[in-house]
Amino acid sequence: MKVPLTELKGKKALITGGLGFIGSNIAQQLVALGARVTIYDACLDPYGWNDANIAEIAGEVEVIRGDVRDYEKLAPLVKQQEIIFHMAAQVGREISMSDPQLDTDINCTGTLNLCRAIEKNNRDVKVIYAGSRGQIGEPIYLPVDEDHPTLPTDIYGINKLAAEKYLLLYGKVYGFDAVSLRLNNVYGPRCQMRHCFYGILNWFIRNAMENKPITVYGDGLQTRDYIHVDDVVRAFLAAAVNPAANGNIYMIGTGVETKFLDMVEQVLKAVGQGSYIHVPFPPERESIDIRKFVVTCRRMIKDTGWQPQVDLADGVEQTVQFYRRRHKEYLTPIAR
Ligand SMILES: NC(=O)c1ccc[n+]([C@@H]2O[C@H](COP(=O)([O-])OP(=O)(O)OC[C@H]3O[C@@H](n4cnc5c(N)ncnc54)[C@H](O)[C@@H]3O)[C@@H](O)[C@H]2O)c1
Structure with missing residues (x-):
């Protein structure tokens, strides 16, 4: 890293x-680095919130239950913060098509609320936004870089793009630092595995662990850039400490294009059991599916010194080990 992550201490x-x-x-790593962490989460279903996700650091972080749609609750929290990682989102692509208003309320209005709160209460803060490859749509060239046109194929992609633009605009106009990291398919420990709306690799790990066949839509030859969450966390922290990232957009992946079927094979190998079957694409999924995707992270590497480090085989193996230890915490329905 060009600027060491130890800068985050305190x-x-x-x-x-x-x-x-x-x-x-991100919270786990920030606490390990000595940062003081506040979590703001609405605990909405069917999203991936889980108290087990912060079990190891429960006494060391402040958790506030609140919604980004609730400006009055969110606004005061922005005061005195030095860095904000804006991760709260409606994250289901199909949900965004069946309930576009919900997606717009959370992803657009929620982000605008954060922007307005910063404008009013704390322009010294730096914000790192979780963007998405979904903002790009079907690539017209590979590997996708930051100059690639944005042609989202679903409401989620459109709203994630709008939110990114709100944030960068507010940062420019009102003088605070903002960065957007457009993430590829993230997998790894602490991803929900209750359903298959998103986080498909983790869902497949569950299927294999329970010896249920994995369903592969179509021929399974579509490609993705799967990235382990540890690499993503380091990208967020690198973006936070490196001033060179300010005001910029970055594609975040590994640069390795993997066929869907090869990812499935990795899962089956790591779990040591399981099988897969081909099924026709459900029409609602096929209409928003992307055929091929891989990114180049040259710009992020150049500006921050960050590099993806975890290869798919090792990352899947490590993820399987995590769920073997903590399977129950990720399957039991949550009540609050
Ligand atoms: N996981 C991926 O592969 C991936 C890829 C691209 C982008 N992203 C982005 O990364 C971010 C985090 O995704 P994730 O995979 O950790 O999802 P997740 O579902 O595990 O986490 C999202 C969290 O946001 C909370 N939340 C949802 N709506 C909220 C609201 N209105 N107010 C406050 N909290 C709310 C949920 O309760 C949940 O804890 C999202 O912005 C998502 O768009 C994720």
């Missing part, structure tokens, strides 16, 4: 959506 950080998959992994 820093005050707010994580919206911090009880979810990526946010909680």
